[in-house]
Amino acid sequence: MSFISAHALDSTLGTPAADLEVTLLAGAEVLANSRTDGNGRVSEFGPENLEPGDYRIVFGTGAYFDAQGQDHFHPQVSIDFSVKAGEAHYHVPLLLSPFAYSTYRGS
Numbered sequence: 378m379s380f381i382s383a384h385a386l387d388s389t390l391g392t393p394a395a396d397l398e399v400t401l402l403a404g405a406e407v408l409a410n411s412r413t414d415g416n417g418r419v420s421e422f423g424p425e426n427l428e429p430g431d432y433r434i435v436f437g438t439g440a441y442f443d444a445q446g447q448d449h450f451h452p453q454v455s456i457d458f459s460v461k462a463g464e465a466h467y468h469v470p471l472l473l474s475p476f477a478y479s480t481y482r483g484s
Contacts, residue, residue, distance in 0.1 A: 381423040383434060384470040384483065385413050389447075393417025394473060396444075398437035403430065429462045434469050442475055449475040456480050 381401055385394035394417045401409040401423045409423035439452035456469055468483035 379421045379423050380425055380427050380466060381409075381432075381434070382466070382468045383413070383419045383422055383436075384468065385417045385436060386470070386472050387417075387474070388472050389474045394441060394471075397441045400435045400437075402433045402435065403427075408432075427460045427467075429460050431457060431459050433457050436471050436473070438473055438478070441473075447475050451476075451478065454478050454480075458482070 383399050385397050385399075386392070387394045393413070393415065395413055395415045397413040397417070399411050399413060399419050399422065400407060411419045411422055413419055434456045436454040438454050439449060442449035454471060454473065456471070458467070458469065460467065470480060470483040472479045
């Protein structure tokens, strides 16, 4: 299992956000790049371990909504988070709509 996983749900449609680009970064360095599957998930994402520090996940929401012909406000959603020593896994969910989003630390 990778140290990081992500999940995106389209709250407007009430469905998983499939084929959404997701990028994991440490500073300016890209550690992983993937797309959500049909369930809106990126299960195997990034390395098996991350050093403690600050990271960012970027969801390509603009391209996702463009592909649907949907007007939107956010061209991307960037979620900054800190990895603490001794943690085994981080799950980063995203609930999105064309004009709003929310996130939390999942399990």
